[in-house]
Amino acid sequence: MYVEDLKKDFYEFLAGKRVFLVVHYDIDSICACKILQSLLRYKHVSYSLAVVRGLEDLKTAYHENCADVKYYILLNCGGTLDVIEELEADEDVTFFILDSHRPTDLCNIYSNGQVKLLSLPDEDVGVPHFHDIFREESDEEEEDENDSEGSGSEDRASKRRRLDEESIMKRRERRLWEENRDKLVFDYSQFTYYARASAIRLFELAWQLNKEDKDLLWLAIVALTEQMLFGKIENTQYTLEIGPLQAHANRLQNMTNDTDVLTSLKIAFEKDLRLALYRHWSVEDSLKYSMFTAVKMKLWSLRGDKKLHELLADMGFPLIQSRQAFKSMDLQLRKEFHEVLEKLSEKYGLQDLVYASFTLQYGYRNKYCAADIVYALLAILEASPRDKKPEELFNLALDCLSRSKKEVLDSAIERAKIIVKTLFKTAQSALDLKQIITAGPFVYYIIQEGCLDWYMFSHLQILLLLAHFILRAYVAVSRNRKAPSLPLVVSAPKSMDAGTCIILGIPPLCENSPKNFFGKAFEQAAERINCDSKCDYFDTSYFEIHTKDRTRFFDALTALLS
Amino acid sequence: MYGEKAYALVKECANHENSLPPYNASLVQEVSNEIRTLVEENQEDAQTSTEETSDSGSVVSTIRLRHAAVKRNLRCLMAYHYNRLRLLRKMRWEFGSILPADIKSNLSPAEIEWFAKYSRSLASYMRSVGDDGLNLAVDLKPPKSLYIEVKCTVDYGRYELNDGTVLLLKKDSRHYLPRSECEELVRQGVFEHIL
Numbered sequence: 001m002y003v004e005d006l007k008k009d010f011y012e013f014l015a016g017k018r019v020f021l022v023v024h025y026d027i028d029s030i031c032a033c034k035i036l037q038s039l040l041r042y043k044h045v046s047y048s049l050a051v052v053r054g055l056e057d058l059k060t061a062y063h064e065n066c067a068d069v070k071y072y073i074l075l076n077c078g079g080t081l082d083v084i085e086e087l088e089a090d091e092d093v094t095f096f097i098l099d100s101h102r103p104t105d106l107c108n109i110y111s112n113g114q115v116k117l118l119s120l121p122d123e124d125v126g127v128p129h130f131h132d133i134f135r136e137e138s139d140e141e142e143e144d145e146n147d148s149e150g151s152g153s154e155d156r157a158s159k160r161r162r163l164d165e166e167s168i169m170k171r172r173e174r175r176l177w178e179e180n181r182d183k184l185v186f187d188y189s190q191f192t193y194y195a196r197a198s199a200i201r202l203f204e205l206a207w208q209l210n211k212e213d214k215d216l217l218w219l220a221i222v223a224l225t226e227q228m229l230f231g232k233i234e235n236t237q238y239t240l241e242i243g244p245l246q247a248h249a250n251r252l253q254n255m256t257n258d259t260d261v262l263t264s265l266k267i268a269f270e271k272d273l274r275l276a277l278y279r280h281w282s283v284e285d286s287l288k289y290s291m292f293t294a295v296k297m298k299l300w301s302l303r304g305d306k307k308l309h310e311l312l313a314d315m316g317f318p319l320i321q322s323r324q325a326f327k328s329m330d331l332q333l334r335k336e337f338h339e340v341l342e343k344l345s346e347k348y349g350l351q352d353l354v355y356a357s358f359t360l361q362y363g364y365r366n367k368y369c370a371a372d373i374v375y376a377l378l379a380i381l382e383a384s385p386r387d388k389k390p391e392e393l394f395n396l397a398l399d400c401l402s403r404s405k406k407e408v409l410d411s412a413i414e415r416a417k418i419i420v421k422t423l424f425k426t427a428q429s430a431l432d433l434k435q436i437i438t439a440g441p442f443v444y445y446i447i448q449e450g451c452l453d454w455y456m457f458s459h460l461q462i463l464l465l466l467a468h469f470i471l472r473a474y475v476a477v478s479r480n481r482k483a484p485s486l487p488l489v490v491s492a493p494k495s496m497d498a499g500t501c502i503i504l505g506i507p508p509l510c511e512n513s514p515k516n517f518f519g520k521a522f523e524q525a526a527e528r529i530n531c532d533s534k535c536d537y538f539d540t541s542y543f544e545i546h547t548k549d550r551t552r553f554f555d556a557l558t559a560l561l562s
Numbered sequence: 563m564y565g566e567k568a569y570a571l572v573k574e575c576a577n578h579e580n581s582l583p584p585y586n587a588s589l590v591q592e593v594s595n596e597i598r599t600l601v602e603e604n605q606e607d608a609q610t611s612t613e614e615t616s617d618s619g620s621v622v623s624t625i626r627l628r629h630a631a632v633k634r635n636l637r638c639l640m641a642y643h644y645n646r647l648r649l650l651r652k653m654r655w656e657f658g659s660i661l662p663a664d665i666k667s668n669l670s671p672a673e674i675e676w677f678a679k680y681s682r683s684l685a686s687y688m689r690s691v692g693d694d695g696l697n698l699a700v701d702l703k704p705p706k707s708l709y710i711e712v713k714c715t716v717d718y719g720r721y722e723l724n725d726g727t728v729l730l731l732k733k734d735s736r737h738y739l740p741r742s743e744c745e746e747l748v749r750q751g752v753f754e755h756i757l
Contacts, residue, residue, distance in 0.1 A: 049736040391734030
């Protein structure tokens with residue numbers, strides 16, 4: 001059931017109640033959580049907060065608290081499964097779900113008030129009608145009872161014959177209906193994809209309540225940028241979402257009368273380059289390791305290296321300058337950087353290098369673009385030392401978003417550079433050693449245990465970035481004409497002790513849409529080979545199996561897709 | 563020179579503006595000795611001058627000088643003691659009626675006595691305010707908000723709030739609770755206040 005009036009049925013409804021926030025472990029959720037926290041604070045709603053990484057965590061969090069708390073808000077988790085059944089929830093518990101994962105489970109959509117979806121109804125595409133999915137079971141039984149009451153033994157026989165006919169018809173109709181239902185459900189749940197970021201939805205609520213400010217807007221922007229950077233939404237969707245946010249930014253900027261550079265906070269709508277972290281790195285490194293330029297110019301090869309130097313020479317950037325930190329470069333060069341690169345982008349095949357984004361500026365020195373923050377958060381969440389617990393990292397990520405903790409952000413950006421570098425190097429070695437293997441209907445790449453920084457890739461978002469990088473790089477070098485139409489499956493070791501690995505599938509490049517059909521395919525392949533798998537992730541394009549089953553699993557997948 | 567020791571005493575106060583140094587009993591004693599000798603000398607001179615009135619003019623100026631020194635020494639002693647008491651009073655509000663041992667060892671017996679008396683009268687005043695007393699020492703600055711966000715630093719288990727709701731305190735979980743409920747746990751180190 002969708003909540004139509006967020007203000008009345010959600011925000012004001014919660015006033016004075018104890019709420020439990022369950023937050024998924026990703027960037028959008030953290031932004032959304034921060035917005036929600038500040039909203040709940042206005043109403044003095046006391047809450048507790050738990051971070052979950054998968055279904056198991058969600059279950060433990062619920063069962064530990066279900067006796068005490070009756071209102072749960074699930075951020076980016078739980079929407080894709082039947083929460084009532086999965087959690088064995090009591091009747092007096094209410095779930096508010098704001099989940100950007102799609103498709104939303106039908107039981108949640110048609111729940112009679114226990115599950116309340118905070119997203120907009122039109123974000124769910126192609127939801128089947130209620131009567132096509134659910135049916136009153138009791139009809140037939142009642143009729144049977146009525147029949148048995150009928151008296152008179154002589155016409156019973158004839159009646160039975162007629163009944164038989166009727167019941168056959170009825171059964172046939174039922175079978176048809178069931179087939180139809182299965183088909184509808186399959187069509188509906190075939191693809192996994194992402195709807196708009198939860199943080200944006202919550203920012204709109206804040207706006208509705210007149211409680212929005214620039215900090216909250218910035219969170220919404222970061223969440224949107226994350227979706228775009230990780231290829232979770234289409235470019236058109238990004239462009240559509242960015243318009244209203246730009247309007248908000250202008251409005252909020254004009255509302256403040258604080259013009260002092262030292263204290264004011266400024267969100268500017270600017271064109272930005274698809275280069276990772278270049279404001280905090282050197283120009284050469286950023287050009288070399290960013291996915292966009294690396295793939296377009298094939299920078300992993302010797303020839304690519306030469307081409308990069310050629311580009312730098314064309315830009316008029318001396319090597320010494322382009323190798324030092326961006327902020328210590330000559331002012332003149334720094335100012336020209338954008339323009340020159342934009343001008344040359346055509347020549348070097350770097351079309352679409354420029355995209356619209358936002359920058360945040362406060363004080364004299366602090367200028368960050370939204371993508372920088374996304375990378376920093378990624379580094380905190382997924383590339384921190386392994387002995388840290390997710391809760392600690394979550395707290396750290398929340399700190400990173402508050403402007404007062406600059407050192408957290410800066411150290412995170414340093415680590416993000418390492419991630420970007422590792423992505424590049426892994427893709428490079430995959431190409432050099434020809435580890436990307438074509439298996440008929442798809443290509444796959446397996447990250448071996450013990451290869452360079454393999455443990456980094458047991459995290460979901462980094463693995464996703466790697467998959468995008470590898471698929472693009474593969475398409476760029478492959479002689480196979482079908483390459484753009486092949487999807488990619490990547491597998492990375494998850495845990496050495498348990499001997500499990502993660503499998504992630506991403507759709508082919510030519511489809512140009514992030515809708516992912518691998519969720520269902522993985523399930524069916526696992527069914528075929530009867531391996532015990534568990535799908536603990538909310539995003540079903542990730543799958544977890546035992547490493548020893550992997551070869552058989554891939555065979556089954558090949559058979560299934562061809 | 564007269565008054566030099568008293569000056570040292572005051573300087574000691576000024577050097578330790580926010581902390582309480584050990585009570586400098588020896589220096590205080592020396593200053594009071596100086597005062598005593600000055601007064602005695604003055605008395606002697608006054609005695610002799612009344613007997614021999616011939617060269618009284620010179621004696622008067624000597625007495626005046628000594629008297630000024632005595633007055634100055636007294637002022638310095640007062641300042642020294644007053645400043646210490648002021649700090650002590652501030653500490654009563656900060657630390658409560660029981661002082662930390664390292665501060666207590668710096669006090670003179672008279673100061674300890676004063677502190678006990680001050681605590682007693684403050685306590686009796688706090689009892690008299692309102693129906694059943696009011697602890698004036700908490701929330702000296704008004705809190706910014708009634709609710710605060712806290713982080714749980716240990717696995718504490720279940721905890722019941724004043725209004726009867728129960729919550730589960732797990733390590734690294736975050737909660738947003740009424741300030742009054744948290745204060746005790748923050749002091750125990752179970753919670754950490756998140757700013």
